[in-house]
Amino acid sequence: MDEQPLALVLFSGTDDKLNAAAVMTAGAAALGRPVHVFLQYWALDAFRADRIRNDHGLAPEAGEQGAAAVNALRAAGQAPWYETMAQAKELGGVEIQACSLSMDILGIEATDLDPLVDGVEGVTAFYLNAGDGQMMFI
Amino acid sequence: MTTQAIHSTVDTKGLACPMPIVKTAQHVKTVPSGALVEILSTDPGSVKDFAAWTRSTGNSLVEQSTDGGVYRFVIQRA
Numbered sequence: 001m002d003e004q005p006l007a008l009v010l011f012s013g014t015d016d017k018l019n020a021a022a023v024m025t026a027g028a029a030a031l032g033r034p035v036h037v038f039l040q041y042w043a044l045d046a047f048r049a050d051r052i053r054n055d056h057g058l059a060p061e062a063g064e065q066g067a068a069a070v071n072a073l074r075a076a077g078q079a080p081w082y083e084t085m086a087q088a089k090e091l092g093g094v095e096i097q098a099c100s101l102s103m104d105i106l107g108i109e110a111t112d113l114d115p116l117v118d119g120v121e122g123v124t125a126f127y128l129n130a131g132d133g134q135m136m137f138i
Numbered sequence: 139m140t141t142q143a144i145h146s147t148v149d150t151k152g153l154a155c156p157m158p159i160v161k162t163a164q165h166v167k168t169v170p171s172g173a174l175v176e177i178l179s180t181d182p183g184s185v186k187d188f189a190a191w192t193r194s195t196g197n198s199l200v201e202q203s204t205d206g207g208v209y210r211f212v213i214q215r216a
Binding site: 023026027029030031032073076077078079084087088090091 | 152153154155156157159160161162163164191194195
């Protein structure tokens with residue numbers, strides 16, 4: 001049994017990077033690993049309840065060809081990243097916290113966030129709760 | 139080979155990584171210990187994923203086959 005915790009810091013708010021993050025989260029959750037997700041800046045902005053289902057665009061390196069490939073996968077019925085995140089949370093062990101500094105910078109209130117987000121915390125609390133596991137920044 | 143009946147099937151055909159594993163992990167939690175669960179997938183990555191997932195979670199991969207682009211796995215819950 002591998003139950004080493006995983007800490008994921010999400011910074012980027014484009015759909016491709018959020019999807020990559022959702023895949024990493026769901027995969028770890030399926031293995032029974034606790035996952036601590038910390039939302040900063042543009043990733044946090046994408047988790048606003050009234051924006052989460054919006055088109056958040058793609059990272060610049062996607063280019064036209066990359067965008068076409070991503071759109072084709074979408075059209076083929078690939079689950080959007082927020083649904084993959086919801087499935088990961090259903091498996092258990094996944095906690096999503098909003099960075100309190102990013103909340104201040106972007107003028108976001110806790111009530112503005114999608115219910116996928118469990119709470120708001122500072123970076124120190126995040127480090128302590130995340131424990132000694134691997135950390136990824138996306 | 140096993141003569142035990144399949145308890146239930148998880149059809150993940152058409153779903154991309156990591157959903158075949160996620161759906162399976164969700165379902166396997168609901169079946170009794172020792173039950174056989176059949177999984178159908180069209181994701182080529184699922185071959186290595188199911189091998190790794192069963193090894194890590196302690197469940198057993200008891201059968202595996204491919205038929206026309208559909209991967210079939212039978213897992214026994216630990």
